[in-house]
Amino acid sequence: MSSASIVLPEGFENLSQYGAWAISRDEDRIAKRLETPFEEVVAFYDAVIDQVYEAMQYLSTRPVNNPSIDDINLVNILKSMAEIANAVEIYHQGPIPDAGDLRGYVSRIDRDLVGSDLNE
Amino acid sequence: MTIVESQRPSELDVMKDVKRWSRRNPELGNGPLSTDRFISPEWFERERTELFAKTWINLGSVRDLEGPNSFFTRDLVVLDKQILVTMDADGEVRSFHNVCSHRGMKLMWEDRGACPRAFVCRFHGWAYEKDGRCVSVPDEIEFHFKDRSEIGLVPITTAVWNGFIFVTFSEETPDDLVTHLGPLGEKFESFPYDILELDYRYDIAERANWKVAIDAQNEIYHVPMLAPVHRFLSQGAFASNDDGYTRLNDFSRLGLHTRYTSISESYEETRFSNAVAKGNPAWGAEQLLPLVDPFEFHVLFPNMVMSFFGNMMFTYNFWPQDESNVVWEIRLHFPAAKTLADLVSREFSAKRFRDLLCEDKSGHEAIQRGCESGARPYIFLGDQEVQIRAFHRSVDDYLEGIRNV
Ligand code: FES
Numbered sequence: 001m002s003s004a005s006i007v008l009p010e011g012f013e014n015l016s017q018y019g020a021w022a023i024s025r026d027e028d029r030i031a032k033r034l035e036t037p038f039e040e041v042v043a044f045y046d047a048v049i050d051q052v053y054e055a056m057q058y059l060s061t062r063p064v065n066n067p068s069i070d071d072i073n074l075v076n077i078l079k080s081m082a083e084i085a086n087a088v089e090i091y092h093q094g095p096i097p098d099a100g101d102l103r104g105y106v107s108r109i110d111r112d113l114v115g116s117d118l119n120e
Numbered sequence: 121m122t123i124v125e126s127q128r129p130s131e132l133d134v135m136k137d138v139k140r141w142s143r144r145n146p147e148l149g150n151g152p153l154s155t156d157r158f159i160s161p162e163w164f165e166r167e168r169t170e171l172f173a174k175t176w177i178n179l180g181s182v183r184d185l186e187g188p189n190s191f192f193t194r195d196l197v198v199l200d201k202q203i204l205v206t207m208d209a210d211g212e213v214r215s216f217h218n219v220c221s222h223r224g225m226k227l228m229w230e231d232r233g234a235c236p237r238a239f240v241c242r243f244h245g246w247a248y249e250k251d252g253r254c255v256s257v258p259d260e261i262e263f264h265f266k267d268r269s270e271i272g273l274v275p276i277t278t279a280v281w282n283g284f285i286f287v288t289f290s291e292e293t294p295d296d297l298v299t300h301l302g303p304l305g306e307k308f309e310s311f312p313y314d315i316l317e318l319d320y321r322y323d324i325a326e327r328a329n330w331k332v333a334i335d336a337q338n339e340i341y342h343v344p345m346l347a348p349v350h351r352f353l354s355q356g357a358f359a360s361n362d363d364g365y366t367r368l369n370d371f372s373r374l375g376l377h378t379r380y381t382s383i384s385e386s387y388e389e390t391r392f393s394n395a396v397a398k399g400n401p402a403w404g405a406e407q408l409l410p411l412v413d414p415f416e417f418h419v420l421f422p423n424m425v426m427s428f429f430g431n432m433m434f435t436y437n438f439w440p441q442d443e444s445n446v447v448w449e450i451r452l453h454f455p456a457a458k459t460l461a462d463l464v465s466r467e468f469s470a471k472r473f474r475d476l477l478c479e480d481k482s483g484h485e486a487i488q489r490g491c492e493s494g495a496r497p498y499i500f501l502g503d504q505e506v507q508i509r510a511f512h513r514s515v516d517d518y519l520e521g522i523r524n525v
């Protein structure tokens with residue numbers, strides 16, 4: 001996980017300051033959701049949400065095999081959005097109220113884009 | 121029997137067409153259900169010896185294997201069994217007790233992996249092939265067995281249906297798997313499971329009886345009430361009546377198994393969800409929808425669930441640990457992603473669903489505590505929970521030795 005600025009595909013360079021959210025592993029995305037102050041989570045959401053539609057259109061032209069590093073970064077930013085979307089849009093807080101601990105919900109199958117990886 | 125005091129349907133019920141499923145399935149009764157079944161150690165012991173020891177048990181599917189020449193292991197606590205499942209070079213799946221023939225050491229300690237050249241016991245090095253044959257015994261000349269055919273791994277009766285791996289420990293001649301699956305197996309006989317990948321798996325330990333967890337999943341009555349993502353989805357992910365209460369569109373008993381459906385209506389999705397869906401329309405529910413109803417939920421007796429939600433298939437395996445503990449194994453399957461956008465769409469479906477199930481966990485545990493408190497010896501089931509009643513009837517019948525409902 002990098003906190004520095006990252007390379008992104010053309011048209012999405014304005015998100016390059018969100019390197020800290022270009023996270024490849026499920027476990028780390030969950031930790032980021034829970035450990036980031038919620039105002040910062042919302043700020044990240046607000047910065048990205050208007051470009052999700054264009055980003056999805058762009059990514060739907062990119063096959064899954066051999067992605068470039070800038071495409072991988074964009075996918076990982078959107079995966080972080082998928083992680084926090086319910087938090088921002090439905091819960092209005094990071095953790096799920098009155099529920100199990102999300103840290104127990106790390107997928108045992110976690111294929112990141114640079115290689116297949118099993119959490120076992 | 122634990123089902124007591126069924127009420128006769130009133131003329132008003134018939135006129136208003138309510139309590140429909142109970143009227144269609146009068147054999148299920150409609151009385152309350154005793155709570156012993158969730159809390160009593162004696163009841164659990166009967167389930168071990170009369171149910172789990174006799175029925176077919178799903179261990180997952182070929183998707184849990186890495187392909188030919190791979191294996192996985194399982195610790196089946198409910199029967200005190202350790203299992204080694206192997207797939208050979210030809211794709212043949214077998215299972216064995218994961219127990220070394222020499223002195224009883226656990227043979228493979230890893231959860232899964234590619235088959236090593238041989239399965240070698242870490243205690244003294246006895247080695248076995250994927251078909252269970254013992255192929256090497258260090259210092260063999262000092263042993264007294266006649267030949268190696270006596271010391272192979274002990275096989276477990278195994279059958280594969282559409283890629284799903286089942287075992288049985290029954291000492292009587294068990295029904296074959298096709299008979300066990302009955303009408304449910306027929307219904308999905310030609311379902312194209314091979315278009316689905318296993319993409320997510322969660323193993324959730326809960327302090328709840330395994331049937332408390334199944335029951336709480338096996339209904340949608342709670343969806344408008346329980347928790348935020350549940351309430352959000354109750355806006356239309358399931359059918360509901362004018363009062364906002366969820367409705368089953370169909371319910372049927374399929375032999376020992378049950379099925380219900382609830383058809384989604386359109387509703388206002390969130391901004392993120394809309395942007396993801398509209399930006400990647402190719403990842404649509406229609407990939408599976410022509411094949412099954414949009415929300416279709418099956419309890420595959422006794423402890424498995426197979427369900428379809430949008431273009432996801434999810435399966436659950438509820439592993440009883442004792443009368444008040446369960447491990448809830450959750451697997452999410454999707455059609456193969458073709459584009460990078462598909463990976464994001466899939467991820468969001470999985471995360472939305474995971475949050476939903478995370479909301480459920482504390483409920484399962486709270487129900488268990490409530491039953492254990494002894495406050496009431498019975499619980500009540502409404503008509504929209506008829507599938508829970510049918511599941512318990514299958515369990516009760518099985519414990520009584522009644523087969524092929
Ligand atoms: S117990 Fe396995 S080799 Fe001795």
Ligand SMILES: [Fe+2]
Pocket residue numbers: 336337342346350476480
């Ligand atoms: Fe639920």
